Amino acid sequence: MTKKVILVWFRNDLRIHDNEILHEAVQKGDIIIPVYFFDPRYFKPNDIGFQNTGILRTLFLIDAVTQFKSTLQKIGADLLVFHDKPEDIIDTLCAKYEVTEVYHHREVAQRETDISEKVEETLWKQKINLKHFIGHTLYHKEDLPIPIRDVPNSFAAFKKKVEKESFVRPVLPPVTQITTHPHLESTHIPTLEELGFSPEAIASVGDLNELPKGGEDQALETIERTLSADYNEIDDYSLVSPYIAIGTVSPAFYFHKIKEHYRPSNKKKYDRLLMRLLWRDYFRFMLKKHPNIFFKPGVSTEDGLTTSAAEIEQCIAEERHPSVIGEFLGELQTTGNLPYEHREILAAYMLQEWKVNHLAGASFFEEHLLDYAPATTYGYWLHFAGYGTSPKDNLKVSWEELLKKNYQTKKMVNS
Numbered sequence: 001m002t003k004k005v006i007l008v009w010f011r012n013d014l015r016i017h018d019n020e021i022l023h024e025a026v027q028k029g030d031i032i033i034p035v036y037f038f039d040p041r042y043f044k045p046n047d048i049g050f051q052n053t054g055i056l057r058t059l060f061l062i063d064a065v066t067q068f069k070s071t072l073q074k075i076g077a078d079l080l081v082f083h084d085k086p087e088d089i090i091d092t093l094c095a096k097y098e099v100t101e102v103y104h105h106r107e108v109a110q111r112e113t114d115i116s117e118k119v120e121e122t123l124w125k126q127k128i129n130l131k132h133f134i135g136h137t138l139y140h141k142e143d144l145p146i147p148i149r150d151v152p153n154s155f156a157a158f159k160k161k162v163e164k165e166s167f168v169r170p171v172l173p174p175v176t177q178i179t180t181h182p183h184l185e186s187t188h189i190p191t192l193e194e195l196g197f198s199p200e201a202i203a204s205v206g207d208l209n210e211l212p213k214g215g216e217d218q219a220l221e222t223i224e225r226t227l228s229a230d231y232n233e234i235d236d237y238s239l240v241s242p243y244i245a246i247g248t249v250s251p252a253f254y255f256h257k258i259k260e261h262y263r264p265s266n267k268k269k270y271d272r273l274l275m276r277l278l279w280r281d282y283f284r285f286m287l288k289k290h291p292n293i294f295f296k297p298g299v300s301t302e303d304g305l306t307t308s309a310a311e312i313e314q315c316i317a318e319e320r321h322p323s324v325i326g327e328f329l330g331e332l333q334t335t336g337n338l339p340y341e342h343r344e345i346l347a348a349y350m351l352q353e354w355k356v357n358h359l360a361g362a363s364f365f366e367e368h369l370l371d372y373a374p375a376t377t378y379g380y381w382l383h384f385a386g387y388g389t390s391p392k393d394n395l396k397v398s399w400e401e402l403l404k405k406n407y408q409t410k411k412m413v414n415s
């Protein structure tokens with residue numbers, strides 16, 4: 001009898017726990033070939049002129065892939081890592097390892113779905129099926145009480161409906177043993193230089209030990225630490241989002257952990273966390289319901305006219321902005337992170353004062369954010385520009401008002 005050989009194509013799901021594609025592959029396959037691609041399309045500038053993936057997120061990703069490879073080695077397998085477009089080499093891999101099926105998690109933004117389609121076409125020529133799994137959201141699409149086309153555009157209505165009429169699936173256990181091909185080739189994880197970063201860019205990163213580490217162990221440790229009763233360091237700021245974005249932890253795992261730690265004393269804070277996880281789902285479901293809606297140019301004639309990276313960089317370099325904006329820009333560029341309220345103020349400032357086009361602004365965030373997720377970043381920018389899918393949640397106030405409301409040290413407002 002021929003063996004069932006499943007190639008598992010990992011993308012934003014670099015974990016062994018609660019990972020349906022890996023779980024099912026191990027259940028159904030005789031031999032598993034785990035593969036990850038550093039796709040060159042993600043490591044070059046986009047049309048606006050920003051890098052698709054900035055250096056900090058690249059380091060975070062390299063870290064996550066390194067740890068994932070080592071975890072897979074400990075449980076009997078390995079991770080084949082390539083610096084290539086998946087559609088260019090997946091057929092060769094399939095032929096070499098006699099693959100019978102390929103598994104992957106379906107993405108939702110157009111660039112990602114276009115890549116899946118290309119892979120699917122390539123595989124189809126070899127009569128190999130690409131099996132799509134839906135596993136990136138907290139509420140599984142199949143468990144929604146309504147079809148995607150009927151998901152309410154209003155965030156409040158969406159929240160009410162899913163919380164009342166759906167449920168979050170239990171977490172799948174970690175995979176503990178994988179059988180792979182006895183002669184897997186050896187591959188290496190590309191360096192920053194190989195991914196195209198210049199020596200100057202690499203030298204500018206500073207102390208690598210200060211940067212968050214990207215692996216699954218750190219993701220689980222961050223969740224335990226920030227949900228523990230004595231964590232009060234920064235109220236409301238857990239830094240879990242970068243791990244969720246690259247999938248070293250699943251939203252469902254985080255959800256169930258929050259529920260486990262739920263107490264009357266922290267109810268308000270944890271309800272807020274759960275609501276935020278729902279915003280993440282909301283944006284992904286909206287992108288599914290209205291394909292590409294967050295990425296369309298020219299949503300209005302009033303759209304900002306500052307449309308290129310060069311123009312935005314010039315605004316930054318001129319330093320005519322208040323010092324608090326400089327502080328947020330610096331934090332974003334040097335740490336890859338900003339609390340929600342500060343992202344909101346910065347985006348509002350860029351839209352209102354620099355007249356930044358929302359796609360250019362989102363693309364600036366895309367380069368720098370550690371937790372970059374296409375639906376969330378572009379979805380928020382569209383709402384801040386006034387044309388979001390949930391009109392009630394469009395930004396209606398000035399950046400100064402946001403600053404007064406949400407920035408604790410208000411002394412900087414007038415600087």
Ligand SMILES: Cc1cc2nc3c(=O)[nH]c(=O)nc-3n(C[C@H](O)[C@H](O)[C@H](O)COP(=O)(O)OP(=O)(O)OC[C@H]3O[C@@H](n4cnc5c(N)ncnc54)[C@H](O)[C@@H]3O)c2cc1C
Nearest residue numbers: 237238239240241276279280340343371372373376377380
């Ligand atoms: C302009 C703009 C762009 C943003 N881009 C992103 C992005 O690309 N990726 C991203 O994960 N978040 C994005 N956010 C949402 C939010 O700012 C971050 O998720 C949050 O700051 C992460 O903080 P944390 O790690 O402490 O997550 P926690 O507070 O621990 O939240 C848990 C998870 O919920 C999700 N989440 C949290 N807050 C929000 C929110 N307000 N909206 C949607 N999801 C949320 C994140 O996935 C996060 O991991 C953006 C917000 C704005 C205003």
